Amino acid sequence: MTTQDYCKFQKTLGDRDWLYARYITECLSAQRIGRTIGASNHTVRDWLEYHQIPIRNMQEANRTDRRRVERSGSNNPMWRGGTRKSNGRVFIKSPNHPRKDQWGYIPRSWKIVEKSIGRHLTKEEHVHHINGKKDDDRLANLQIMSNEEHVRIHTKDNLGFIKNQFKKGQVPYNAKIR
Numbered sequence: 001m002t003t004q005d006y007c008k009f010q011k012t013l014g015d016r017d018w019l020y021a022r023y024i025t026e027c028l029s030a031q032r033i034g035r036t037i038g039a040s041n042h043t044v045r046d047w048l049e050y051h052q053i054p055i056r057n058m059q060e061a062n063r064t065d066r067r068r069v070e071r072s073g074s075n076n077p078m079w080r081g082g083t084r085k086s087n088g089r090v091f092i093k094s095p096n097h098p099r100k101d102q103w104g105y106i107p108r109s110w111k112i113v114e115k116s117i118g119r120h121l122t123k124e125e126h127v128h129h130i131n132g133k134k135d136d137d138r139l140a141n142l143q144i145m146s147n148e149e150h151v152r153i154h155t156k157d158n159l160g161f162i163k164n165q166f167k168k169g170q171v172p173y174n175a176k177i178r
């Protein structure tokens with residue numbers, strides 16, 4: 001990206017929190033974000049990459065647009081017939097997933113994060129629930145982290161810190177682990 005770009009979009013695309021809120025939390029497409037501030041789809045994508053915000057692939061972008069239709073059927077992640085609960089976490093039937101359990105289920109949080117990053121999580125990547133509610137699988141409540149980091153964050157002090165950040169709307173999303 002050019003210096004000119006940087007000056008022009010400093011308060012929008014240059015601000016990781018601003019861009020994260022539009023692209024991940026509100027789930028707007030790169031094109032739509034661009035239209036509101038006079039930037040091209042490409043410029044927005046450059047900035048997403050720069051901030052290490054996981055970019056949705058085309059398939060995922062289309063799926064997001066069709067979300068309303070998909071939610072009406074058995075593809076709906078909340079569809080009771082395909083989910084079960086264990087230790088507070090929600091599991092979803094996913095028979096084609098490489099890391100499904102013996103019953104063909106995976107945590108619903110994996111599914112949501114994997115949709116967002118456009119690939120499967122590795123065994124080293126844990127999904128943490130920022131607000132501490134293990135059945136709150138909204139993307140904004142999920143964070144990818146290493147096993148080590150996950151253990152550390154579950155000590156009392158750290159959990160309090162993260163909860164505070166969540167309340168303030170400053171949701172950390174660790175996209176560095178790829």
Ligand SMILES: [Zn+2]
Pocket residue numbers: 127128129150154
């Ligand atoms: Zn956790």
